[in-house]
Amino acid sequence: MKPIWALVIALGFSGAAIEVNLLEVDLAVGPGQLHAFSFIVRNETEVPETFVVYVGDWDRDELGGNRFYPPGTLARSLAPWLAMAPASFNLGPGETREVKGTLTVPAGTGVGTYWGIVFIHGEPRPVEHEGTTVLVAKRIGVKIYASVGALHPRVEVRKLEFRGLNPLWLVVELGNTSLTNLREVRVEVQVYDAKGDQLARIEPDPVPCLPGDVRGVLVETELRPEPGTYLVVARVDPGGEEIIAAQASLRVRALTLVPVAGGRVPRDLDEDGLYEDIDGNGVFDENDVDLFRAQWASAPVQGNARAFDFDNSGRVDERDVEALAGLLEARSP
Numbered sequence: 548m549k550p551i552w553a554l555v556i557a558l559g560f561s562g563a564a565i566e567v568n569l570l571e572v573d574l575a576v577g578p579g580q581l582h583a584f585s586f587i588v589r590n591e592t593e594v595p596e597t598f599v600v601y602v603g604d605w606d607r608d609e610l611g612g613n614r615f616y617p618p619g620t621l622a623r624s625l626a627p628w629l630a631m632a633p634a635s636f637n638l639g640p641g642e643t644r645e646v647k648g649t650l651t652v653p654a655g656t657g658v659g660t661y662w663g664i665v666f667i668h669g670e671p672r673p674v675e676h677e678g679t680t681v682l683v684a685k686r687i688g689v690k691i692y693a694s695v696g697a698l699h700p701r702v703e704v705r706k707l708e709f710r711g712l713n714p715l716w717l718v719v720e721l722g723n724t725s726l727t728n729l730r731e732v733r734v735e736v737q738v739y740d741a742k743g744d745q746l747a748r749i750e751p752d753p754v755p756c757l758p759g760d761v762r763g764v765l766v767e768t769e770l771r772p773e774p775g776t777y778l779v780v781a782r783v784d785p786g787g788e789e790i791i792a793a794q795a796s797l798r799v800r801a802l803t804l805v806p807v808a809g810g811r812v813p814r815d816l817d818e819d820g821l822y823e824d825i826d827g828n829g830v831f832d833e834n835d836v837d838l839f840r841a842q843w844a845s846a847p848v849q850g851n852a853r854a855f856d857f858d859n860s861g862r863v864d865e866r867d868v869e870a871l872a873g874l875l876e877a878r879s880p
Contacts, residue, residue, distance in 0.1 A: 564592045565667060565687045572648075576693045579654040585647045586689055588667055590638035597670045599635045600646055602626045605664045605690070609720075609763045611754060615688075618663065623758060625693050626663040628652060650693060658696035659726030660758055665689045698727035702785040704793035705761065709779075711859030712799065713820045714771050715747075719764040719781045719793075723756040732756050733784040736766045741776050756785075771820050774801040802851045807842050813854065822854040823874060836875055840868045 568587040576582055590596045604616040604624045618626030630649045638644055648665065667689075671682040705720040719736065723729055731753035738747040747768045756762045766781075777797040784790045804812050804822070811827030825835040825842075839855070842848055843863055848855050852863045857870035 564685045565589070565596075565598075565669060566591050567667065567687055567689060569689065570687075571690045571692065573692045574650065574694070576650065576652045576695055578652055578656040578695065580652050582650045582652070582693075583647065584650070584691075585645050587643050587645055588638070589643045590640060593640050595637060595639045597635065597637050598644075599668050600631045600633065601666050601668070602629045602631065603664050603666060603688075605662075605688070606757055607755075607760060607762070609761055610765075611762065615664070623659065623661045624663055625650065625661040625691060628661075628693075629663060629665065629691065631665060648691075650691070652693065652695070656695055658698065660692055660694045660698065660728040662690065662692045662728065662757065665691060692728055694727065699725060700727055700729050700785040700787040701725040701789075702729065702732060702756070702783055702791055704781055704783055704791055707779055707781055707793060707795040708763075709795075709797055710861040711856055712772060712853045712861075713856060713859050714767070714769050715797075716765070716767045716859070717779065719766060719783070721754075721756060721762045721764060721783060723758055723760050723762070723785075725785075726758050728758060729756040729785050731786055732762070732764075733786075734764045734766070735782045735784075736768075737780045737782075738768065738770060739778040739780070746770055746777075772797070772799045774799050799853070802854055804851055804854065805847050807838060807845065807847045815854070820853070821857055822851075823857070823871060825855075825871075831875060831878065833875070836868070836872050839871055843868055 566589040572584050574582050602618050604618055604620045604626055606614055606621060608614055628651050632647050636644050667687050669685040671684040673680050674683045701724045703722045703724050705722050708718045710716050719734055721732060733753045734751055736749045737745055739745055747770050749766050749768055751764055751766055754762055754764055778794060779797055780794045782790055782792050806812055807825055813822040814824040814827050815822045816824050816831055823831045825838045848863055855863050855867060857867045857874060
């Protein structure tokens with residue numbers, strides 16, 4: 548059988564076969580100015596390697612994952628301002644090379660942060676993977692930021708979106724309404740019961756947010772709220788003088804469980820808030836998975852969604868069938 552060839556680009560950072568001495572360059576610039584910078588590339592492989600250097604654009608999705616584009620794609624791209632040298636070079640094992648860049652800011656450039664990325668790309672090499680030969684090319688990116696003028700961070704809280712209740716988790720959706728790159732947006736969430744007692748206070752890791760971007764911050768708690776009304780308050784610090792606050796109420800309805808397709812009322816055998824014993828016979832087995840697969844869209848299930856939200860997504864659908872099957876497999880001896 549002939550090998551199947553494919554191209555796989557491996558994005559490397561610290562500990563990869565390609566190393567650089569910095570992964571970000573942050574410059575304060577002015578219109579019409581030229582700025583120089585450089586970084587060191589090291590070949591950590593045991594064979595000689597040829598590298599090419601090129602520029603591109605990038606941004607993040609709402610969960611913070613990097614997305615890459617051809618140079619000049621984004622409105623605030625600085626890729627057209629960049630010149631890199633050398634364009635390609637060879638390195639033996641353990642050898643290093645300085646890569647130099649110049650950033651020429653056009654006259655008349657407006658206030659704000661502009662950004663791009665410089666890639667160092669190795670040559671594709673054949674690698675055996677699960678019986679298939681693939682071509683793997685290692686690549687590392689150095690992010691370049693350039694900020695013009697005095698910038699003031701601003702952010703808005705667009706919404707608090709509640710997801711699962713076993714345990715409670717939510718997403719705080721932020722929008723960067725300023726022209727500056729927000730390197731660390733800090734979020735704090737507090738949960739109160741109807742009496743005003745604080746039940747939880749959570750501080751997720753800070754997140755970056757590019758100008759104009761929308762970012763979702765995942766907030767996970769250990770609360771499994773009982774039926775009742777709760778107040779959730781989010782405080783957001785974008786790194787400036789102001790802290791933004793937003794709040795939302797959460798109402799957890801009491802369950803009104805009835806038999807699913809006849810039989811008995813579903814039961815929560817381990818008292819974790821999830822009713823895995825779908826047929827209510829006191830045993831969690833394949834019959835429960837089969838019944839749930841046939842009835843997950845039924846009114847008795849959808850009317851008590853939090854009891855059957857096995858993947859804790861905030862809704863009951865086919866993925867909960869898979870989650871229930873996985874739960875049974877995990878409990879099997």
